[in-house]
Amino acid sequence: MSLTEINFDGIVGPSHNYAGLSLGNIASASHKGDPSYPRAAALQGLEKMRGNLARLGHQGFLLPLPRPNTALTETLAYDGTEAAQLRAAPWSASSMWTANAATVSPAPDTKDGKCHLTPANLVTMLHRAQEWPDTKRMLEVAFGNRDHFTVHDIAPMTFGDEGAANHMRLCEGHGSAGVEVFVYGRPGGKFPARQHEQASRLVARAHGLDPARTVFVEQNPAAIEAGAFHNDVVSVANERVLFTHAEAFADQQGAYDAIRAAFPSLEVVEVPSDAVSIEEAIRTYLFNAQLVSQPDGTMALIVPEECRESASVWAYCERMMAGNGPIKHIIPVDVRQSMANGGGPACLRLRVVCDPSTVDPRFLLNEATADTIAGILSHYWPEQIDPADIGSETLAKTVITARAALLAALDLAQLG
Numbered sequence: 001m002s003l004t005e006i007n008f009d010g011i012v013g014p015s016h017n018y019a020g021l022s023l024g025n026i027a028s029a030s031h032k033g034d035p036s037y038p039r040a041a042a043l044q045g046l047e048k049m050r051g052n053l054a055r056l057g058h059q060g061f062l063l064p065l066p067r068p069n070t071a072l073t074e075t076l077a078y079d080g081t082e083a084a085q086l087r088a089a090p091w092s093a094s095s096m097w098t099a100n101a102a103t104v105s106p107a108p109d110t111k112d113g114k115c116h117l118t119p120a121n122l123v124t125m126l127h128r129a130q131e132w133p134d135t136k137r138m139l140e141v142a143f144g145n146r147d148h149f150t151v152h153d154i155a156p157m158t159f160g161d162e163g164a165a166n167h168m169r170l171c172e173g174h175g176s177a178g179v180e181v182f183v184y185g186r187p188g189g190k191f192p193a194r195q196h197e198q199a200s201r202l203v204a205r206a207h208g209l210d211p212a213r214t215v216f217v218e219q220n221p222a223a224i225e226a227g228a229f230h231n232d233v234v235s236v237a238n239e240r241v242l243f244t245h246a247e248a249f250a251d252q253q254g255a256y257d258a259i260r261a262a263f264p265s266l267e268v269v270e271v272p273s274d275a276v277s278i279e280e281a282i283r284t285y286l287f288n289a290q291l292v293s294q295p296d297g298t299m300a301l302i303v304p305e306e307c308r309e310s311a312s313v314w315a316y317c318e319r320m321m322a323g324n325g326p327i328k329h330i331i332p333v334d335v336r337q338s339m340a341n342g343g344g345p346a347c348l349r350l351r352v353v354c355d356p357s358t359v360d361p362r363f364l365l366n367e368a369t370a371d372t373i374a375g376i377l378s379h380y381w382p383e384q385i386d387p388a389d390i391g392s393e394t395l396a397k398t399v400i401t402a403r404a405a406l407l408a409a410l411d412l413a414q415l416g
C-alpha cells in the first residue's frame with residue numbers, strides 16, 4: 001500500500017454567484033450583489049488543479065451539487081415576503097469549497113487502520129447546511145471501497161461542524177501516523193463560531209483516533225471577529241510544519257505547547273502581526289494556502305494572486321523564500337472568482353491521504369479528464385450571472401443542463 005496525499009478540489013458549479021450569504025465572511029459580504037462569472041470561476045479552479053497535477057502527480061475532484069435545490073426551495077415556502085437571501089440559498093454553489101465537505105483521518109491515525117471521513121453538517125449557514133446529504137452520497141461513491149474507507153454520518157445538528165477547514169495534521173511523512181489538531185471557536189462573539197468543540201471531539205472519537213495523538217485548540221475570538229470564520233484562514237499545516245499567523249489561536253503559546261507535547265518535532269513558522277496584520281492576512285488569504293510536499297522533498301506554498309499584490313504579504317513571502325525555513329517555494333494562483341466569496345486555494349480542496357488505487361478512478365484527474373472537464377465548462381457553464389437572474393426558470397434550466405452534461409461526461413450520471 002502506498003499512501004499519498006491527494007487533493008480533491010471542488011469543481012465550481014454553474015450557479016456560482018455572490019449573494020452575500022455568509023455572515024462573518026468579509027469577502028462574501030463585500031461582493032454581495034456583484035455579477036459572477038461561473039465559467040471563468042470553474043476554469044480558474046481547473047487551472048489550479050492542472051498545476052497541482054503536474055507538480056504533485058496526483059489530483060482528485062468532487063462534483064458540484066444539484067442546484068437549484070428544489071427540496072429546499074419547497075421547504076422555504078416562498079410567498080414574496082421572504083428575504084432575498086432566502087431565495088438565493090438553494091442556488092448556492094458553495095460546495096466548491098471542499099475543505100468543508102468532510103473531516104478526514106487517514107488510515108495510519110485510526111484504530112481500525114481505515115481512512116475515516118465524516119461529512120460536515122455545516123449547520124451554521126442555511127446555504128451550506130443543504131450540502132451534506134449530496135456530499136455524503138458522493139463521498140460514498142468516491143470512497144466506496146469499504147476495506148479502506150469508512151464514511152460516517154454527520155455530527156448531530158446541535159453541534160456545528162465545518163469539516164477539514166478546522167482540522168490540521170502533523171506527521172513525519174503523510175504515510176506515517178500523525179497527530180490531528182482540531183480547532184474550534186467559542187460561540188458568543190460578533191460573528192458565529194462555526195466549528196463547535198463538541199463536534200470536533202465527537203468526530204475524533206468516531207474516527208477512532210488515539211487521544212494521546214489528538215489535540216483540541218481554541219481559535220482566537222479576535223481572529224473570528226476580524227473575519228477568520230474558519231481556522232484555515234489563519235493557519236495551515238503540512239508534515240512537521242505549522243504555518244500560522246501569530247494571532248490565530250486563543251492561547252498561541254499554549255497551542256504550540258499542546259501540539260508539541262503530542263508531536264515533538266513540530267516546526268512552527270509564525271508570521272508576526274507587525275510583518276502582516278491579521279486584517280491583511282485575512283484580506284489576502286496568505287494562510288488559506290496549500291502547503292504541499294513536492295516530489296523533490298521541498299515544500300511549496302500555493303497562495304492566491306492577491307498575496308503578490310500586497311506589499312507587506314509579498315515582502316514577507318520573499319523573506320521567507322530567501323531564508324532557512326522549510327517553505328522554499330511560493331506559487332501564486334488565480335482563483336479570484338472564488339476569493340470574492342471568501343474561498344482561497346485551501347478552501348477549494350479536501351486532502352485525503354490514501355492509496356490512489358483504492359479511490360474510485362472517476363474522481364481522479366488526468367490530463368485527458370481535465371480536457372474533458374474544460375470542454376464541458378466552456379460549452380455549458382454560464383458566462384455571467386447577475387443577481388436578478390437568481391430564481392429564473394431560464395437560469396435553472398441552464399444550470400441543471402450544465403451539471404448533467406458534466407456528470408455524463410465523467411460517467412457519474414448515477415449522482416444526478
Ligand code: SUG
Pocket residue numbers: 017018019020021022025028029092094097099100128165229230232233341342343344346347348
Ligand atoms: O462558507 N463562502 C464560504 C467560503 C468557505 C471557505 N472555506 C474555507 N475557509 N475552508 C463560506 O463562508 C459565500 C456564499 C455567498 O455569499 O453566496 C460562502 O458560502
